[in-house]
Amino acid sequence: MIEPDTAPQPGPRPLPPAAFPGSAPSTIGQTPVAAAPARDPYLLYLGRLGSADSRRTMRICLDHITRMLTGDRLDDAAITGQGQPWHHLRYEHTAWIREQIDQMDWSPAYRNKHLAGLRGVLKEAWKLGLLSTDDHQRAVALAPFTGHREPAGQHIPDTVIGALIAACDADRSPAGAPTGAGLRDAAVIAVLDACGLRRAELVALQYADYDRARRLLTVIGKGDKQRRIPVNTFAARRLEAWLARRGTHRGPLFPRLTRGGAVRTTPDGRPWQMNPQAVRDILAKRTEQAATAPVRPHDLRRTFISNLLPQADAIMTARLAGHASPSTTLRYDVRPDEEARDAVERLRVPTAAPLLPDPPG
Numbered sequence: 396m397i398e399p400d401t402a403p404q405p406g407p408r409p410l411p412p413a414a415f416p417g418s419a420p421s422t423i424g425q426t427p428v429a430a431a432p433a434r435d436p437y438l439l440y441l442g443r444l445g446s447a448d449s450r451r452t453m454r455i456c457l458d459h460i461t462r463m464l465t466g467d468r469l470d471d472a473a474i475t476g477q478g479q480p481w482h483h484l485r486y487e488h489t490a491w492i493r494e495q496i497d498q499m500d501w502s503p504a505y506r507n508k509h510l511a512g513l514r515g516v517l518k519e520a521w522k523l524g525l526l527s528t529d530d531h532q533r534a535v536a537l538a539p540f541t542g543h544r545e546p547a548g549q550h551i552p553d554t555v556i557g558a559l560i561a562a563c564d565a566d567r568s569p570a571g572a573p574t575g576a577g578l579r580d581a582a583v584i585a586v587l588d589a590c591g592l593r594r595a596e597l598v599a600l601q602y603a604d605y606d607r608a609r610r611l612l613t614v615i616g617k618g619d620k621q622r623r624i625p626v627n628t629f630a631a632r633r634l635e636a637w638l639a640r641r642g643t644h645r646g647p648l649f650p651r652l653t654r655g656g657a658v659r660t661t662p663d664g665r666p667w668q669m670n671p672q673a674v675r676d677i678l679a680k681r682t683e684q685a686a687t688a689p690v691r692p693h694d695l696r697r698t699f700i701s702n703l704l705p706q707a708d709a710i711m712t713a714r715l716a717g718h719a720s721p722s723t724t725l726r727y728d729v730r731p732d733e734e735a736r737d738a739v740e741r742l743r744v745p746t747a748a749p750l751l752p753d754p755p756g
Contacts, residue, residue, distance in 0.1 A: 436519035437476040440512070445618040446595055447671065456512040463495045464488075481516045482525035486533040489513060493537050503542035510537055548691070550729045551588075551698045555687050559584050560633070562684035568656075575640050575656025580677050582630075582637035583649055586612070587674075587692060589630035591699030591716055593617075594671035594692045600648040602641075605634065616717035624715055700727040 433439075437457060444450045457476040459469050467474045484492075492513065496506050514535045521531040563584065566577030586592065592600075596614050604613045610626045626634065641650075641658060646666030651659040651673070659667045674692050682690050696716075703712045709721035718724045 440515040456509040482520040503540040506540040558685040585630040585633035587695040594674040
């Protein structure tokens with residue numbers, strides 16, 4: 396007789412054949428037959444996300460869930476959620492998925508991203524009429540994961556920022572003049588440090604988005620939300636040096652460059668926009684030249700938020716960072732432990748003295 400505590404845990408029940416209109420039968424666990432994009436909850440959900448970074452993150456989460464259901468390795472890129480019969484998932488399946496996620500060595504926030512992706516796909520299936528209201532509500536009735544982890548990333552000291560800028564300044568032509576790449580990269584690093592932009596926001600900036608007279612950047616962030624960010628003197632000086640080389644023509648504020656440092660253009664003559672990966676590549680190149688530890692673009696965003704919080708309230712900081720909620724902004728605080736220790740040391744010091752006796756009644 397098998398003792399209760401050693402009984403095998405059942406997996407989700409076998410899923411019935413898929414019912415995508417016009418597709419052959421398919422089940423999760425078999426090679427899916429691709430559904431038309433307009434009828435695929437997976438593609439519809441990813442398509443309505445507001446940024447390429449969000450789509451990439453949630454695609455990874457949904458593909459993880461698919462591989463849990465198929466029994467494949469989580470890193471098997473051949474297995475994706477596209478074309479899978481998501482509308483056949485019921486509460487017993489989603490509860491089992493949550494149990495599998497709970498066993499992963501992931502932060503609570505990352506686990507909850509997987510649940511958010513699962514809920515999003517099932518909502519699309521419901522909106523397509525592939526999932527009944529009752530089945531949808533039961534399937535997404537999953538408790539969120541709780542817990543807290545210290546913020547990821549690192550605080551970048553001013554000395555490292557200075558070393559990265561100096562590496563850009565050292566990029567010279569044989570005649571000793573600053574190169575286009577050196578001027579552009581210095582401006583990119585200065586804007587990331589002084590304005591806290593996401594990679595996708597930075598590469599999407601157009602020349603017209605920078606008000607040179609008022610020193611303001613107009614940024615389109617996640618969810619197609621627009622915000623204006625003041626540019627401090629440090630970043631404005633680097634931007635002006637770059638614009639003196641770039642020129643005032645329309646197009647990306649930070650375009651791709653040729654090997655000779657000229658602006659690279661598309662076949663129709665327009666400046667060629669960088670992709671977000673190019674920002675990471677710029678930092679990788681300049682950190683190697685400056686002999687510093689690796690610096691990621693999001694480290695500069697976290698540093699901007701951490702430096703701004705002591706100077707402004709959380710609501711102002713959230714607005715400049717493009718966060719919908721100040722609670723999100725506070726999770727970006729990566730100020731070093733030394734600052735917390737200094738703050739504690741500045742607290743009042745009680746005087747060691749016995750209490751005076753109460754005066755006689």
